[in-house]
Amino acid sequence: MSSHNAAAPYYFVPGPSKWPMLAGLTLLLTMIGASAWVNDVSWGPYLNFAGLAGIIAVLYFWFGDAIGESEKGLYSQRVDHSYRWSMAWFIFSEVMFFGAFFGALFYARSISMPWLGDIDHKFIWPDFSAQWGNIGPAGTVEEFKTMGPFPIPTINTALLLTSGVTLTISHHALRAGHRAKTAFWLAATVLLGAVFMGFQVYEYMHAYSELNLKLTSGIYGSTFFMLTGFHGFHVTMGAIMLSVVLYRVLKGHFTADNHFAFEGAAWYWHFVDVVWLGLYIVVYWL
Known part of the structure; x- marks a missing residue:
């Protein structure tokens, strides 16, 4: 959060977002990959790193949305x-x-x-x-x-x-x-x-x-x-x-x-x- 706009809504409610669902999916893939990895399953490391990459991407875009909303003065x-x-x-x-x-x-x-x-x-x-x-x-x-x-x-x-x-x-x-x-x-x-x-x-x-x-x-x-x-x-x-x-x-x-x-x-x-x-x-x- 960076600034508060006097014209900001009483309480800003964002529209529907795909990021929570994608975050849950990538976290699930990461944990499945990690569990397979520690049990010496060959595809475990690949799924784990793919899930981590997905988490990073989701956080990048999700944080970007929140930062954009803040910079537009929508946060009271x-x-x-x-x-x-x-x-x-x-x-x-x-x-x-x-x-x-x-x-x-x-x-x-x-x-x-x-x-x-x-x-x-x-x-x-x-x-x-x-x-x-x-x-x-x-x-x-x-x-x-x-x-x-x-x-x-x-x-x-x-x-x-x-x-x-x-x-x-x-x-x-x-x-x-x-x-x-x-x-x-x-x-x-x-x-x-x-x-x-x-x-x-x-x-x-x-x-x-x-x-x-x-x-x-x-x-x-x-x-x-x-x-x-x-x-x-x-x-x-x-x-x-x-x-x-x-x-x-x-x-x-x-x-x-x-x-x-x-x-x-x-x-x-x-x-x-x-x-x-x-x-x-x-x-x-x-």
Whole structure:
């Protein structure tokens, strides 16, 4: 959202749109492809990438429609409130999403593992070690090494914390009407996010090639890659959102008083930062 027009309708209601249906279809194809991929089905990667390409295309045109409506002055303060509530509920759903994965990690680590290692189960699995990062009670998982907090996770923590600072500086610059400063610090935020993802890709390569740590490495491997992988996906989406906002800043779309697109993306980015701090402590340190 960029500006409010005094002549805007009481509440703008857009016409019928094909984008929600296409978004649902491309998301479905993406998840089917991803599920097939992890189960070693040959066509899985192709369907997954086709679905991702479809999602990107849908978001490009759908966001373009919303931006065009905003720039035409169709959005009033009431629409602004709707966007704020919508973004707040969306972030709440993301909290629940990550809460489920953190809950799975807590259950496996603090409840199931001690239970399998107690005296009663020693008669069934005498060689089982109730230490996090084990190879399972039956020893069916290949030997692997766990991931520590140094150096890459700690570097990534510093990168994300720094990106939160640069984004806040950019926001204050926008509110002060300094567009060049806004663009500079926003670009720095996007760059820090990209560097974060580069380090995470390197970390995954290191895990697979040197630690033998994979998605199939028992409950440790599955929770590690699900938590860090989905967080990386959210960092990528946040960087894309901020890149769109940066493009709009350069186009002169926002004003000091009306710039919810910037604020919504900033909310999301700060949420991603907080989730990473939880991951850094629970996954890498504990």
